[in-house]
Amino acid sequence: MSENPTFILAGNGPYDNRGCEAIVRGTVKILRHYYKDPSFFCISHFKNQEQFERQSREEFDPAIIHRKTNRRQSKYDPNWLLRLPLRSVYPELYKNWMYKEMIPHIENSNSVLSIGGDNYSLDYGIPRSFTYLDDVVLERKKPLIIWGASVGPFKKIPEYENFMKSHLQNITGIFARESATIEYLNKIGITDNVYKVADPAFLMDATEPPSDKQIEIEENSIGINLSSLMARYVSNGNLEVWINKASIILEEIAKKTDNKIYLIPHVTTPSSNDYLFLKEVKERMKTSEEKIILLPPIYNASETKWIISKMRLFAGARTHSTIAALSSYVPTLSFAYSIKAKGINKDVFGHEDYCLNPEKLTPETVVEKIESMLEKEKEIRSELKAAIPKIKDEALLAGETLMKIID
Incomplete structure (x- = not known):
C-alpha cells in the first residue's frame, strides 16, 4: 500500500x-x-x-x-x-x-x-x-x-x-x-x-443532521427534487411555463396520494438554485402548507442523503439526488434528460422503467408512475438490496x- x-x-x-x-x-x-x-x-x-x-x-x-x-x-x-x-x-x-x-x-x-x-x-x-x-x-x-x-x-x-x-x-x-x-x-x-x-x-455515507439542523421526517413520505435546468428539456427553455407545469404536477401528486411531500433541493448555486425554483413552484400551488414541506438549503451532501434515505419513494431530476436515493434502497423515479440517468438505471435495475423522459413529464404520467411504484415498493426495495452492493x-x-x- x-x-x-x-x-x-x-x-x-x-x-x-x-x-x-x-x-x-x-x-x-x-x-x-x-x-x-x-x-x-x-x-x-x-x-x-x-x-x-x-x-x-x-x-x-x-x-x-x-x-x-x-x-x-x-x-x-x-x-x-x-x-x-x-x-x-x-x-x-x-x-x-x-x-x-x-x-x-x-x-x-x-x-x-x-x-x-x-x-x-x-x-x-x-x-x-x-x-x-x-x-x-x-x-x-x-x-x-x-x-x-x-x-x-x-x-x-x-x-x-x-x-x-x-x-x-x-x-x-x-x-x-x-x-x-x-x-x-x-x-x-x-x-x-x-x-x-x-x-x-x-x-x-449518510449523516444525520446535527442538533441545530435537526428535522423530523414523517413516515411514508415522498421526496421530490426538481430543477430550473429541466426547463431546457421540458419547455424549450421557457422557465415560466416549466414552473407552472411543475406546480400542476406536484398538486396532482398531493391530490392522488396520502403521503406528505418533501421538496428537496440538491443544487443551490447562484446560476442554478433548486431551492429558489421549488419555492416559486410551491407558492403557486393550492395544496395545504402542511402537506408540502420545502427543505431549507442548509444541509450538506451527506445530510441531504440521510433525509432522502427516510423517504418511502423519491422522484428526482438531479442525478446525484437519485444516486442518494438508490444507494439508500429507496424506490426512485428518475426524470431523465440525458444518457446518465438511463445508463445508471439500466445498470441498477436492468431496465429503464423507472425513468421518465422530458416529453412524458405530464401530471397524469408522473402520478401514474408514482402510484405504480408505491404499489411495488417492497419488490423495488428487494431489487435494490440485491443490486446496490454490487x-x-x-x-x-x-x-x-x-x-x-x-x-
Whole structure:
C-alpha cells in the first residue's frame, strides 16, 4: 500500500452542488481504502470568491485542501477584456492561466483525477475547460483519469465529436460510471482506455443532521427534487411555463396520494438554485402548507442523503439526488434528460422503467408512475438490496484499477 500519496481532484463544481460534494466524499473513501494516509488537492470551478472561501472554511476533512481555477467571474471583472483574446488567440497561455494554482502540484502528485460526473458532455455547452485540464496534465507527463463519469454523446456537433474522439484516445484512463457511456464510446471507436466502474457517490455515507439542523421526517413520505435546468428539456427553455407545469404536477401528486411531500433541493448555486425554483413552484400551488414541506438549503451532501434515505419513494431530476436515493434502497423515479440517468438505471435495475423522459413529464404520467411504484415498493426495495452492493463494489474497484494503471 502506497503511503502518503497526494491526489489532485480537478474540474469539479462547488459543494453548493451536493452532487459535486458527494463525488469528492465517495472518491476520498475509495482512495483511502487502497492508499495509506492520502491527501487531496481539490481544484474546482467556483462562481465567486465568497463561495470558494466559504467552502474552504467549512471543509471538515483535514486531508482535503481547496483551490480554485481562474475564470472570468463577471463582466465587472476589470481584466475581462484582456482575457477574451487570451482564450481565443492564445489558448495555450489561457489553459495554463486557468489551472495555474494546480500546476505546481502536478509533479509530486500520484495522478490527476478529473471529477465532476458529466463534465465531458454537451449538457452545459462545449466542455472546453475540461479538455484544457486534460492537456495541462498530459503535457506534463502525469496520468490523467476521467473519474467515475458519463462521457458524451457529442453527435449533435459532428466536427466536435471527431475532435473528442481524438482527444479521448490520449486520456490515460476513462473510468465510466454507467453502461450507456461505454456503449457510446465503443460506437466511436474508443475502447482500449475505458474501464467500467460506478459513480463514487454511491459510497458516500449518510449523516444525520446535527442538533441545530435537526428535522423530523414523517413516515411514508415522498421526496421530490426538481430543477430550473429541466426547463431546457421540458419547455424549450421557457422557465415560466416549466414552473407552472411543475406546480400542476406536484398538486396532482398531493391530490392522488396520502403521503406528505418533501421538496428537496440538491443544487443551490447562484446560476442554478433548486431551492429558489421549488419555492416559486410551491407558492403557486393550492395544496395545504402542511402537506408540502420545502427543505431549507442548509444541509450538506451527506445530510441531504440521510433525509432522502427516510423517504418511502423519491422522484428526482438531479442525478446525484437519485444516486442518494438508490444507494439508500429507496424506490426512485428518475426524470431523465440525458444518457446518465438511463445508463445508471439500466445498470441498477436492468431496465429503464423507472425513468421518465422530458416529453412524458405530464401530471397524469408522473402520478401514474408514482402510484405504480408505491404499489411495488417492497419488490423495488428487494431489487435494490440485491443490486446496490454490487454497484458499490464497482465504485470501490475504481481504486484497484487506478493502482494497476499507475503502478
